[in-house]
Amino acid sequence: MISPALTDALGRWLDHTRAIDGAADNTVKAYQTDVLAFLAFISEHHGGAEGLGPLSKLTISDMRAWMAHERSRGVAARSLARMLSAVKSFYKWLAAREGFDASAVLMARAPKYQKKLPRPLAEEAAAKLLDTIELQHETPWVAARDVAVITLLYGCGLRISEALGLAGEDAPLPEVLRIVGKGGKERIVPVIHRARDAVRLYTELCPYELEAGKPLFRGVRGGALQPAIVQKVMARTRMQLGLPATATPHALRHSFATHLLNAGGDLRAIQELLGHASLNTTQVYTAVDTARLMEVYQRAHPRANESEKN
Known part of the structure; x- marks a missing residue:
C-alpha cells in the first residue's frame, strides 16, 4: 500500500x-x-x-x-x-x-537491449503504396481522404496523430504547416504539392462541412477519423502489394526521413522536420542507411564473399 x-x-x-x-x-x-x-x-x-x-x-x-x-x-x-x-x-x-x-x-543501470532500427519502405514500394491506397474504398470521398492522410505521413513526415489533428481551418494546406508535436514542441514542415493536391481533392469531395475548430479528416459518419481506420487501410494495402507487416503508418514517417537522408539531406534539417528534441534520436536513420549500404556491399562487391569461396 x-x-x-x-x-x-x-x-x-x-x-x-x-x-x-x-x-x-x-x-x-x-x-x-x-x-x-x-x-x-x-x-x-x-x-x-x-x-x-x-x-x-x-x-x-x-x-x-x-x-x-x-x-x-x-x-x-x-x-x-x-x-x-x-x-x-x-x-x-x-x-x-x-x-x-x-x-x-x-546509479541503477538499465538493462542492455538491442535497439530496433526503423523499418522504412523502399522508395519504389512507397510510391506503389501511394498509388494503391485509393483502391481500398469504393466511396470516392473516403478513398480521397485515405490518400490525403497517407500522403501527409510520407510526404511531410507527420505522425498519424499530427495528421489527424489538422482542423478545418488548415485547408487548403499552405506551402508550410506549423505543427505542434510531442511535448508541445512546435515545428515548421514544408508541404509537397502532391500532399496539397490530395487534401484539396478530399475537401472538394467530402460531404461534411469542414468548419474551423473541427477535425479536417472525418469518418464515414462525420466524426473525427480514428487512427485505427488508417491502420486498417494500410494493412489492406500492404497485403495487396505483398509488403511486410512492418509497413505501418508510422513506417511512412521513417521512410520520409530515410529517403531524405539517402538523397543527401542534412541530418540536422531532418531533425527539425521530424520534430526530434535530440539529434541522437534522428541519428538512428544513419544506422538504417549504413545497414542498407552494407547489404548492397555484401551482394554486389566482387570480393565481399571471397572468404566463403576459399
Whole structure:
C-alpha cells in the first residue's frame, strides 16, 4: 500500500511533467503506471506502507530486487529500461523537494537491449503504396481522404496523430504547416504539392462541412477519423502489394526521413522536420542507411564473399 503523502507527491510530479515539461497525456499515463508499479513493489518488499521517509533510504539492493522482479514477470529489457527512466525522473524530482540523496536510485543501470532500427519502405514500394491506397474504398470521398492522410505521413513526415489533428481551418494546406508535436514542441514542415493536391481533392469531395475548430479528416459518419481506420487501410494495402507487416503508418514517417537522408539531406534539417528534441534520436536513420549500404556491399562487391569461396 502506498501512503497518502506519496500518492500526493506522485500526483504533483505528474502535473509537473505535464505542465512544465510538456509531456503528452499518453506519456504521463505511462509514467503513472510505471512509477505506481515500482512503488507498489517497494511497499511490499519492505513489508508495509511506504511513505516519503522510507523511500528516501532506498538502496542499490532495493533497485536490483525490483528489476529482478520485473524481469521474472516477463518484462522485456527495453520496457524495463523505460520504466527505470520514469522511476529515476520521479525520484530525482522528489529528492530535490524533500532534500535527500537520490544517488542509490540514479546509479541503477538499465538493462542492455538491442535497439530496433526503423523499418522504412523502399522508395519504389512507397510510391506503389501511394498509388494503391485509393483502391481500398469504393466511396470516392473516403478513398480521397485515405490518400490525403497517407500522403501527409510520407510526404511531410507527420505522425498519424499530427495528421489527424489538422482542423478545418488548415485547408487548403499552405506551402508550410506549423505543427505542434510531442511535448508541445512546435515545428515548421514544408508541404509537397502532391500532399496539397490530395487534401484539396478530399475537401472538394467530402460531404461534411469542414468548419474551423473541427477535425479536417472525418469518418464515414462525420466524426473525427480514428487512427485505427488508417491502420486498417494500410494493412489492406500492404497485403495487396505483398509488403511486410512492418509497413505501418508510422513506417511512412521513417521512410520520409530515410529517403531524405539517402538523397543527401542534412541530418540536422531532418531533425527539425521530424520534430526530434535530440539529434541522437534522428541519428538512428544513419544506422538504417549504413545497414542498407552494407547489404548492397555484401551482394554486389566482387570480393565481399571471397572468404566463403576459399
